[in-house]
Amino acid sequence: MMELRRHIEILLLSNDCVIVPHLGGFMAHHIEARYDSTDGMLIPPLRTLGFNPQLSMSDSLLAQSYMDAYDISFPEAVKRIESEVHLLKQRLETEGSIELPDLGTLRVTPEGHYAFDPCSSGILTPSLYGFGAVEMPHLSNLKRQASAPLRTIELPTQPFGIIEPASARRTSKLATIMSHIDQRETPEEEKTISIKVSLLRNLAVTAVAAVALLLFARPVPQGESDVETTAQEASVMAVPEVSETEAPQLESILSSLESVSQKIQISNEEGVVPEAGSYTIVLAYSLPLENAKQFLADIKAKGARKAVLMTYKSENVIVYGSYATNSEAYSHLQELQANGSVSSGWIMQMN
Numbered sequence: 001m002m003e004l005r006r007h008i009e010i011l012l013l014s015n016d017c018v019i020v021p022h023l024g025g026f027m028a029h030h031i032e033a034r035y036d037s038t039d040g041m042l043i044p045p046l047r048t049l050g051f052n053p054q055l056s057m058s059d060s061l062l063a064q065s066y067m068d069a070y071d072i073s074f075p076e077a078v079k080r081i082e083s084e085v086h087l088l089k090q091r092l093e094t095e096g097s098i099e100l101p102d103l104g105t106l107r108v109t110p111e112g113h114y115a116f117d118p119c120s121s122g123i124l125t126p127s128l129y130g131f132g133a134v135e136m137p138h139l140s141n142l143k144r145q146a147s148a149p150l151r152t153i154e155l156p157t158q159p160f161g162i163i164e165p166a167s168a169r170r171t172s173k174l175a176t177i178m179s180h181i182d183q184r185e186t187p188e189e190e191k192t193i194s195i196k197v198s199l200l201r202n203l204a205v206t207a208v209a210a211v212a213l214l215l216f217a218r219p220v221p222q223g224e225s226d227v228e229t230t231a232q233e234a235s236v237m238a239v240p241e242v243s244e245t246e247a248p249q250l251e252s253i254l255s256s257l258e259s260v261s262q263k264i265q266i267s268n269e270e271g272v273v274p275e276a277g278s279y280t281i282v283l284a285y286s287l288p289l290e291n292a293k294q295f296l297a298d299i300k301a302k303g304a305r306k307a308v309l310m311t312y313k314s315e316n317v318i319v320y321g322s323y324a325t326n327s328e329a330y331s332h333l334q335e336l337q338a339n340g341s342v343s344s345g346w347i348m349q350m351n
Helices: 002-011 061-070 074-095 139-147 166-184 197-215 226-234 247-269 289-301 326-339
Strands: 017-020 024-031 034-036 041-043 046-052 097-100 104-108 114-118 279-285 307-312 315-323 346-349
Touching: 002 017, 002 061, 002 074, 017 061, 017 346, 024 346, 046 104, 046 114, 061 074, 074 097, 074 104, 279 289, 279 326, 289 307, 289 315, 315 326, 326 346
Parallel strands: none
Antiparallel strands: 017 024, 024 046, 034 041, 097 104, 104 114, 279 315, 279 346, 307 315
């Protein structure tokens, strides 16, 4: 059981969700920095842990950790996890609760459900290591302290005979002024311009459509002089009349444009690979390549068209969408589960 706890703690260093088969899922939540007005302390950000007993379907993440740690096969890792989960459930039935060091306490409610009380100090997070609380009294408290009577402080007197020369005082003042000037003169921050890939794609499609119109445009009648043709090109272009012989040609152009618009619509329905710092929905993690492709085809057939197979930290991962916030990604996950496209998933922030 302690081995299971250590694997969960290590996996939570780089993942926001670890599912224990036939038990539940441990999910990490980010808590922003906050101010405690009662104690006058600024509390740093931390990651706390939650538990969802409904996430009991294996995603192979925990089994992969056992395979790497003990150099065993996948079936052996699954059997080992099932054995430890069985022992943990037996202890919960007899003792009522089990403390998982550095994670929290897992207990059984009077109704027979599993509940979890996370560790108050949060779980270990390398990016938040070294952050501590900062004492920051409220402004009203500082005003009350300023209005209090001043205390008399005896300052040590400078012995006679040690007088700073005037030239040294001028030099020190000049150095102080130059230091203030250096602090004010900060270089202007570099500005970067980012262009979305979808915008470039739409511009390319527009350019292809324009070239197609130029290639299939009505030819200029022969017999006109070059001077007249040049004058007509410099002026406003006249729209030619469509004859019966030109109708099939225009229909082919319209069908080509319609196919291009359909391709644009299909490409908009396809998924994108999430960028670093964004949030995404993880539908499967650490699967063999052939199994991952089959799983991707199944969920796309059920309606999850934006699902993408990618390689993340040398593992095959199936993700869905790229979102700016955790709450936005969670709402889309609920929509997928409500539509029946997927059965489970979790939120992960890309590193």
